[in-house]
Amino acid sequence: xxxLVSIKRVIDYTVKVRVxxxxxxxxxxxxxxSCNPFDEIAVEQAVRMKEKKLVGxxxxxxxxxxxxVEVLRGSALALGVDRAIHVKLPxxxxxxxxxxxxxxxxxxxEKEKPDVILTGKQAIDDDSCAVPQMLxxxxxxxxxxxxxxxxxxxxxxxxxxxxxxxxQRLEVSLPSVISCDLRLNEPRYAKLPEIMKAKKKPLQxxxxxxxxxxxxxxxxxxxxxxxxxxAAGRKVKxxxxxxxxxxxxxxxx
Numbered sequence: 001x002x003x004l005v006s007i008k009r010v011i012d013y014t015v016k017v018r019v020x021x022x023x024x025x026x027x028x029x030x031x032x033x034s035c036n037p038f039d040e041i042a043v044e045q046a047v048r049m050k051e052k053k054l055v056g057x058x059x060x061x062x063x064x065x066x067x068x069v070e071v072l073r074g075s076a077l078a079l080g081v082d083r084a085i086h087v088k089l090p091x092x093x094x095x096x097x098x099x100x101x102x103x104x105x106x107x108x109x110e111k112e113k114p115d116v117i118l119t120g121k122q123a124i125d126d127d128s129c130a131v132p133q134m135l136x137x138x139x140x141x142x143x144x145x146x147x148x149x150x151x152x153x154x155x156x157x158x159x160x161x162x163x164x165x166x167x168q169r170l171e172v173s174l175p176s177v178i179s180c181d182l183r184l185n186e187p188r189y190a191k192l193p194e195i196m197k198a199k200k201k202p203l204q205x206x207x208x209x210x211x212x213x214x215x216x217x218x219x220x221x222x223x224x225x226x227x228x229x230x231a232a233g234r235k236v237k238x239x240x241x242x243x244x245x246x247x248x249x250x251x252x253x
Contacts, residue, residue, distance in 0.1 A: 001049075001054060001055045001056060001115040001116060001152070001174070002055065002056060002057050002058075002059070002112070002113070002114045002115050002116075003046045003049060003050075003055045003057070003058045003059070003114055003115070003116050003117075003118060004058075004059050004060075004061060004105075004108070004109060004112055004114035004116070004117045004118070005039070005042050005043050005046050005058060005059070005060045005061070005076065005081065005117075005118045005119070006039065006042070006060075006061050006062070006105055006117070006118075006119045006120075006131070007035055007036065007039040007040075007042070007043060007060055007061070007062050007071060007072070007075060007076055007120075008035070008036045008039055008062060008063070008064065008071075008120075008123050008125075009033050009034070009035065009036075009062065009064050009065075009067060009068045009070075009071040009092075010033060010034070010035075010036045010123055010124055010125040011026070011028065011031055011032070011033055011124075011125055012031075012032040012033060012034040013034075013037060013124055014032070015031055015032050019224050019225060019226055020224070023223050023224050023225060024221050024223070024224060025095075025221065025224055026125075026224065028092065028093050029093070033067065033071075033092075034071070034075070035071045035074075035075035035076075036120050036123045036124055036125075037120070037124060037182075038119075038120025038121050038122060038123070038124070038179075038180060038181070038182070039075075039119065039120040039123075040075060040120075040187040041120060041180040041181075041182065041184050041185055041187055042118040042119055042120050042179075042180045043060065043075065043076050043079055043081065043118075043187065044079070044185050044186070044187040044188060045118055045150060045180055045184060045185055046058045046081070046118050047079055047080040047081070047188075048185065049152065050080060051080075054152050055116075057082050057083075058080065058081045058082050059081070059082065059083055059084070059085060059112055059114070060072055060076035060077070060081045060083075060084045060085070061084070061085045061086075061087065061105065061108055062076075062084070062085075062086055062087070063087040063089065063096055063101055063104055063208070064086075064087075064088075064089055064092065064094075065088070065089050065090070065091050065092030065093070065094060066088065066092060067092045068086055068088075068092075069086055069203065072084040072086060072203060073195075073198045073199065073201075073203070074190060074195065074198070075190070077198035077201045077203070078190035078191075078194045078195045078197070078198035079187075079188060079190055079194070080194075081201075082201070083201060083202040083203065083204070084201070084202070084203045084204070085108060085203075085204045085206065086203060086204065086205045086206070087104055087108075087206055087207065087208055087211075088205050088206070088207055089208075089215070094215075095126075095217070096208075096215050097215075097217055097218060097219060098126075098128045098130040098131050098134060099130075099134055099218075100208070100213060100214065100215050101131050102130075102131050102134035102135040102137075102138055103138065103213045104208055104211055104213050105117070105131070105135050106135060106138040106139060107211040107212065107213060108211070109135075109139060114175065115155075115174050115175050116152075116157070116174055116175060116176055116177075116178060117132075117135065117141075117175075117176070117177045117178065118178050118179075118180060119131060119132045119135075119177070119178070119179050119180070120179065120180055121145060121146050121179040121180060121181050122179075132145055132177050132178075132179035133145065133177075135177050136176075136177040139175070139177065141175050141176055141177055142172040142173050142174075142175075142176040142177075143172070143176060143177045143178070143179075144157065144159040144161060144170060144172050144176060144177075144178045144179070145161060145178075145179045146161045146162045146163070146179060146181045147159045147160065147161050147162075147178055147179065147180055147181060147184055148160050148161065148162050148167070148181050148182075148183040148184050149184070150178065150184065152174075155173060155174045156171055156172065156173055156174065157171070157172050157173075157174060157176060157178070158170075158171050159171075159172065159178070161181075162181055162183070
């Protein structure tokens with residue numbers, strides 16, 4: 001089998017995000033970036049499948065500016081991915097909407113012909129949680145989202161996915177698009193020798209235009225704002241007073 005893994009360079013989860021002065025986005029310059037945590041889980045799962053001889057080749061894809069190469073080498077190739085494809089954007093600050101990302105991955109999948117596409121369930125910067133579902137729709141493949149368990153046997157995959165109602169167990173046929181949730185595995189750290197070897201692994205650079213996909217935004221951002229500051233708590237003397245305030249002031253009951 002052949003696995004295609006999609007990864008994204010995002011602002012590191014430890015960074016406190018600040019809104020730009022023009023309120024049309026967040027500040028990205030001089031801010032620590034890293035691989036999207038859910039995508040790290042997808043990479044780890046692909047590598048584990050290769051170690052079990054379930055997958056013969058792993059190809060990683062990232063769409064982003066010049067610095068996305070760092071994520072491809074450090075968070076994919078250094079962990080056991082065989083080769084990488086960088087869909088280069090003019091700037092590291094450029095954003096690509098979910099549908100355009102799905103279309104780019106669709107074109108790459110048509111050329112690479114993988115048996116399984118692994119992604120994170122969502123990116124922590126825009127939280128769209130839409131690309132895997134859109135990609136499966138474009139390809140006409142089965143999909144398994146938010147998975148916490150995966151077992152591949154031949155041309156089928158048994159998965160356990162997390163839903164609001166509880167755990168759901170399914171069997172999907174390959175090829176399939178699978179999005180990974182937190183409890184699927186714990187990603188490993190890259191070792192120094194592997195980081196050095198990753199510098200020599202093949203990394204292909206292409207553009208969205210070469211795939212015939214436009215990255216022009218179709219959604220206009222009107223304003224980005226910080227969430228409202230949480231008000232201080234108040235003490236009440238009786239249950240009756242609490243109910244009254246919930247009804248008349250908070251208006252939640």
